[in-house]
Amino acid sequence: MMETLFSYGPQGWGDELLAGLGVTLQLAAATLPLGLLLGFFVAALSLSRRPGLRAMGWGYTTVMRGMPEILTLFIVYNGLGLGLNRLLDAFAPQLGAVDFPPFAAGVIALALVFAAFAAEVLRGAFQSVPEGQVLAGLAIGMTGRQVFWRIKLPQLWRFALPGMGNLWLNLLKDTALVSVIALDDLMRATKVAVGVTKQPFTFYLAACLIYWALCLGSELVLARLEARANRGLRRV
């Protein structure tokens, strides 16, 4: 019974679930660099010396972290969809109504959310670099720019890693939301399997176990990365 349900090929759902898992991983992998880049940018705003820029950084992180992820996703998906159709109406009306590609909408929405949380992690990491190191750098005649590139940035990784690890786990879990906007990720593949087999508990439990395995695997890798990042540190 179980073997046939999760087998490969036309009878089983193993291959469909695996394809969905592939989409889930692609989504997370595509979001990470985009979200990090945007997160660096927002963190730079938050750390800026100009009050106006600082306020922008604060506003972005506050609003994005205060809104449900699913609401952000709908705003991005429907907003981009409406915008795209308005553009098409103006320039190429013969195409008719089109949907914004859900994968792109998912990546953009998840990256916007990821960036807000990442900016806070990065800001905290920057501020964790001990003041004495910065002063020491200045004392031996480094410029502010040199202090940033040679002292602050190399240590950023170490301070930001625990927070970033949590964000990565949240990102993996948040990808499940895109199943709502018709993207064939693991969650949606599970839903299709449930619709045909009428075994919701079995399949949703299987999906949960797959996500769980992803998270546990990630935690192992993150623990290794953290140990590596801290290898030069003196233990007290």
Added chain:
Amino acid sequence: MSLIESLSANLPKLLDGLETTLLLTGLGAALAAVFSPGLALIRLGGPTPAKVLLRIYISFMRGTPLLAQLFLVFYGSGQFRAELTALGLWSFFRDPFNCAVLVFVLNSCAYQTEILRGGLQAVPPGEIEAARAIGMTRAQVLARVTFPHAYRIAWPALGNEVILLMKASALASIVTVFDLMGRTRQIFSRSFEFSVYFEAAALYLLITVVFVFLWRQIERRLTRPMRRTQGN
């Protein structure tokens, strides 16, 4: 239609949804808070099998998407319809609101237990030893010294967890609960009026701001005795 007109037209429905959102969040967080102190104690000093089971439960809850947990309970219960009917539980699981609350309680309880465990571990051992030295029983030490201090330490983190739960409660709309998000989607699907999303966003931010303010007020009360001894 201007923003004001659209807001006043949508507001009654959105406020109705807001009420459901607050109810979902409040019930979920409060019921989880009933179980978390006991579980945190087991997590720290319970019998090994109980500790292992608890760790597995917490890891599962934190390692799987809330949406998948919600689907597992709401749709998954259908697979055991006959059994649940025999137990008289089917009418409970048929209602998406009940399933959402159940999942939120289970999920939030896992997070709250971990937060409280951290708080308990951060209570200085000297305080507990002092309480024992003046002859308090184990239960008295817990009720008068350990837990009050642990809650003070854990308070900000518990507040964050409630905010996360409030945001996550928007997922209930996916299983047809008409919370704030559900009402918002309903209005958008009928009118394609994009501004309703921003109105909903403003309401979610408003809840967060009000909640953060209230939580800080309670925190000030909780820490009052400490501030007094420090001469502030």
